Amino acid sequence: GRGLLAAFLVVVTLAAYWGNQQLGHDAGSIARRGRPTAAERTYDEIKAEFDTSADNCYLLVDLPAANSDAHLFTPTAIAAIRKLVVTLETQASVADIIWLDQVVSLIADGVQPLLPPAGASVEEFAEARRRASVHPLVAGQLLSTGEREMLLVVLFDPVAVAGRRHEAVDEVAAIARQTSDTTPLRVRITGNTPLTIEAGRIAARENDRYMMIGPILAFVMAAWLFRGAAAVVIVSMAPLLGVYWTTGAMGLWGEKINPLNAATLPVLTMMIGFTDAIHLMIFIRRQRHHGQGQLDAAKSAIARVGLACFLTSITTAVGFLSLTIAEAVIVQRFGWVCALGVCLTFLAVIVLVPLLSTTWIARRIDRGYGRDIVHRNLHRFEFFIDAVIRRATPLSAIGIALTIALAASVFWLKPDSRLIDDFPATSEPAQTLVDVDRHFGGILTINATVDWPEGDTLATPEVIDALAEVDAILGGARDVRYPISVLNLLELAPPDASLATRVALLNFAPPELLRSMVRPDLRRALVTARVQDKGYAYYQPIYADIRAQLDELAARYPGFQFRLTGRPLVRGRVF
Numbered sequence: 001g002r003g004l005l006a007a008f009l010v011v012v013t014l015a016a017y018w019g020n021q022q023l024g025h026d027a028g029s030i031a032r033r034g035r036p037t038a039a040e041r042t043y044d045e046i047k048a049e050f051d052t053s054a055d056n057c058y059l060l061v062d063l064p065a066a067n068s069d070a071h072l073f074t075p076t077a078i079a080a081i082r083k084l085v086v087t088l089e090t091q092a093s094v095a096d097i098i099w100l101d102q103v104v105s106l107i108a109d110g111v112q113p114l115l116p117p118a119g120a121s122v123e124e125f126a127e128a129r130r131r132a133s134v135h136p137l138v139a140g141q142l143l144s145t146g147e148r149e150m151l152l153v154v155l156f157d158p159v160a161v162a163g164r165r166h167e168a169v170d171e172v173a174a175i176a177r178q179t180s181d182t183t184p185l186r187v188r189i190t191g192n193t194p195l196t197i198e199a200g201r202i203a204a205r206e207n208d209r210y211m212m213i214g215p216i217l218a219f220v221m222a223a224w225l226f227r228g229a230a231a232v233v234i235v236s237m238a239p240l241l242g243v244y245w246t247t248g249a250m251g252l253w254g255e256k257i258n259p260l261n262a263a264t265l266p267v268l269t270m271m272i273g274f275t276d277a278i279h280l281m282i283f284i285r286r287q288r289h290h291g292q293g294q295l296d297a298a299k300s301a302i303a304r305v306g307l308a309c310f311l312t313s314i315t316t317a318v319g320f321l322s323l324t325i326a327e328a329v330i331v332q333r334f335g336w337v338c339a340l341g342v343c344l345t346f347l348a349v350i351v352l353v354p355l356l357s358t359t360w361i362a363r364r365i366d367r368g369y370g371r372d373i374v375h376r377n378l379h380r381f382e383f384f385i386d387a388v389i390r391r392a393t394p395l396s397a398i399g400i401a402l403t404i405a406l407a408a409s410v411f412w413l414k415p416d417s418r419l420i421d422d423f424p425a426t427s428e429p430a431q432t433l434v435d436v437d438r439h440f441g442g443i444l445t446i447n448a449t450v451d452w453p454e455g456d457t458l459a460t461p462e463v464i465d466a467l468a469e470v471d472a473i474l475g476g477a478r479d480v481r482y483p484i485s486v487l488n489l490l491e492l493a494p495p496d497a498s499l500a501t502r503v504a505l506l507n508f509a510p511p512e513l514l515r516s517m518v519r520p521d522l523r524r525a526l527v528t529a530r531v532q533d534k535g536y537a538y539y540q541p542i543y544a545d546i547r548a549q550l551d552e553l554a555a556r557y558p559g560f561q562f563r564l565t566g567r568p569l570v571r572g573r574v575f
Contacts, residue, residue, distance in 0.1 A: 005355050013241070016248025023251035042565040046447055050516050050526055057169060057191035058443055059084075059152040059176055060432050064186045071147040073129035075122070078115060080183040085152070087175050093160045093168035096512075098153035100132060100142055114138070136491040140482035140530075144439040151440060156193070169194050173428075190432035191443060192567075198429045199422050200258075207262040211247075214270030215240050225278065226285075230365045235281050238352040239273030242345025249340055260334050265341060272316060273345035276309040280353045281365075288366035298354035306350055313346035416537040417571055419444075433533060441481025441530035446543070446566035448474060448527045448550065453559030458486070458520055459503040466557050467525055473549045474529040478542055483529040486518040531568055543569060 061081060063070045072078070085097050103114040114132055116124040129147055132138045142151050154172055161168040173194070176187040218239060222232040243266050250256070283305045287297035320342065323335025356362060388395060423430035436443050448470050452463045467487055474483040489509055493502035506514060518525040531539060543564065550562040 002355060002358060005351055009241075009351060009355070012245060015252065016245045019248030019251030019253075020244070021251065023247055024256045040565075040570050042449060042563045043447075043567070043570050046449060046526060046565065049519055049522060049524070056156060057154045057172060057189055057194045058432075058436065059154060059172070060149060060188050060190065060436055060439075061152060062149040062186050062435075062439075063184065071129065072143075072150050073125045073132070073147060075118075075120065075125060077185060078125070079118060080179065080185050081150070081152075082118070084175065084179045084185075084187065087179075088152075088154060088172065091168070091171055091175075093156050093164070093171065094154060095157040095160075096155045098142070098155065100138060100150065102510075103132075103135065103137055103142070136488040137484070140440060141484060146439075149435070149439045151436070154191075165193065166197055169197050188428055188432040188435075190429040190436060194429040195419060195423075195433065198427055202423065202427070203257050203262040207257045207266065210262065210264075210266040211243070214243060214267045217267070218270055218274045221274070222278075226281065228365065228367055230362050231281050231285065234353055234356045234362065234365075235274070235277040237356070238277045238349040239270045239345055241352055242273045242341070242348035243269050245344040245348055246337070246341035249344060250337060255333060255337055258330060260330055261337055265337060268338065269341035269345045272313070272342055273349045276313065276346060276349045277353050279305050279309060280349065281357075284354070284357050284362075285366045294358045294362060298357045301357075302350065302354055309346065309350065313342050317342040414537045416535045418535040419533045437532040442532040444531050444533060444566070444568045445528050446474070446480070446531055446546075446564065446568060448529075448546070449561075449563045449565070450525045450527065451561040451563075452523050454523065456523070456559075457503075458506075458518065458525070459500050461499060462557070463525075464490075464499065466553070466560055466562075467527065469553055470527045470550070470562060473546060473553070474527055477529075477546055479532060479534065479539070480542065480546075481530045481532075483527050484517075485527040486514070486525055489514070489517065531566075536568065536571070539568065 061072065061084075063072065063077070072081070081099070082101065085099065085101070088094050088097055101113065101115050104112060114128060114135065116128050132143050133145075133147065139145070142153075144150070156165075156168055169189070173189045176189050179185060179187045215236060218236045219232065222235040226232055226235065246265065246269055247257075280301045283301045284297045287300050288294070292300065317339040320335045320338035323338075324332045326332055326335070357365060420430055420433060425431070433443060450463075450466055450470055452460070452466065456463050458464070464487070467485055471483045471485055471487055474480050486506070489506055490502045493505050497505070506518075516526070517528075547564050550564060554560060554562050
């Protein structure tokens with residue numbers, strides 16, 4: 001009876017309320033199902049072996065002044081940056097700051113810091129600028145070619161930021177803004193971690209926005225169609241309840257709001273449910289107008305219209321379920337969630353619309369029937385409908401041909417993925433990403449691994465030659481910038497030192513820096529280069545050319561193995 005249906009609605013809605021309290025947000029996943037590709041396996045390996053998976057962010061420090069001759073190597077600018085670094089280091093979430101002041105350069109009687117101390121003369125800063133512009137660990141990595149832009153790499157303590165990555169990034173961003181407000185410098189934040197957090201926040205905001213847009217659209221359309229308050233309320237409430245059930249089910253299921261489902265799911269399920277509610281309401285109003293009672297009209301609507309609504313909902317759900325065969329996990333989950341949303345929204349509509357139509361709210365629901373916009377304008381479409389029916393065969397043939405042609409055009413589509421497309425133009429991390437692309441070749445990196453045969457070491461000339469050739473391949477590729485490897489560390493040794501001496505001097509390099517470039521225990525080295533956020537489609541032929549050159553290199557170096565990977569390759573392959 002109606003009491004049982006009402007109890008069902010209450011129980012499911014309470015469960016949805018609990019689920020909505022558990023609903024989280026994230027930036028989406030680049031994971032894919034099935035057997036991982038070689039690039040993905042290598043990517044996972046190097047993240048573990050070279051400690052490249054740590055949380056971090058970049059601070060881009062530059063001079064917004066119009067004077068093109070200005071640069072950062074002045075006592076005032078360096079003092080402001082040092083103060084910024086000291087403030088950052090007081091944060092419990094910050095483990096280390098990688099920047100120019102940690103770098104040393106070789107002199108005749110030893111080493112000296114790259115940057116002069118406070119109180120140094122202008123001439124000393126000018127000399128530091130000259131040394132930095134050619135330093136193998138600085139040029140293009142931490143300092144732009146014009147010496148007007150500098151990168152600070154903020155490494156987070158994984159223990160300290162556990163469960164509070166948002167707060168840690170916000171603290172760094174606040175310090176950056178304070179420095180921008182109180183000094184001549186401009187300091188902006190970007191990087192994988194800030195971008196991931198920003199994407200999650202955008203997903204949350206868009207979900208909230210579209211959760212409002214859906215009901216507003218439904219209410220306006222219902223008011224335009226029916227004019228009567230009771231019909232408008234019932235037709236609007238039912239699909240809205242379905243959306244609420246869907247997000248609640250996501251929370252109970254452990255699914256999160258991400259950039260893919262935030263903007264589409266609320267409006268999509270709302271509109272699908274809204275169409276079913278309109279069909280039911282039109283039928284109920286007609287039956288009531290012809291003298292049928294409230295309960296009988298509701299039963300007739302379920303019997304006569306409910307099956308058609310069920311079939312349309314099922315076919316829509318099946319269409320979304322086809323997305324579950326996609327390789328990208330985020331697309332699979334989107335398919336599951338949309339299919340679930342369509343089914344739950346149909347259930348909410350098929351229960352709530354007839355149920356409310358039998359209550360006191362709908363006692364005069366047929367008032368105005370025949371004068372609403374549907375009935376007043378239906379005759380205007382009769383000529384068009386009759387014309388379509390008379391020409392059913394040729395129109396069907398045209399439709400089939402057009403469908404085949406458009407389906408064939410799908411094979412000319414190129415999948416692409418750019419980080420910047422996930423953010424609005426006002427997003428600071430995204431804007432800063434564009435500037436880092438321009439001045440430093442990008443924050444995205446690709447990696448070429450070099451594995452040498454057993455018996456060889458880093459001091460073997462053939463190993464160094466292989467690394468040099470890989471470095472040249474990446475450095476010569478179009479729109480691939482600033483390759484860096486253990487070779488850059490070896491360049492710091494005296495030029496007349498033997499290879500064995502230069503390799504021995506690596507023991508004095510910072511262990512974290514050395515580990516990010518070479519693993520002698522695994523007989524593996526890493527060459528890392530920067531790429532811009534131009535999209536996977538743009539870089540795909542470039543990556544293919546690099547792989548072909550690495551394959552040729554493997555033929556010339558028996559026993560060696562050369563592989564190409566990196567987050568842009570993995571992300572592009574998934575999407």
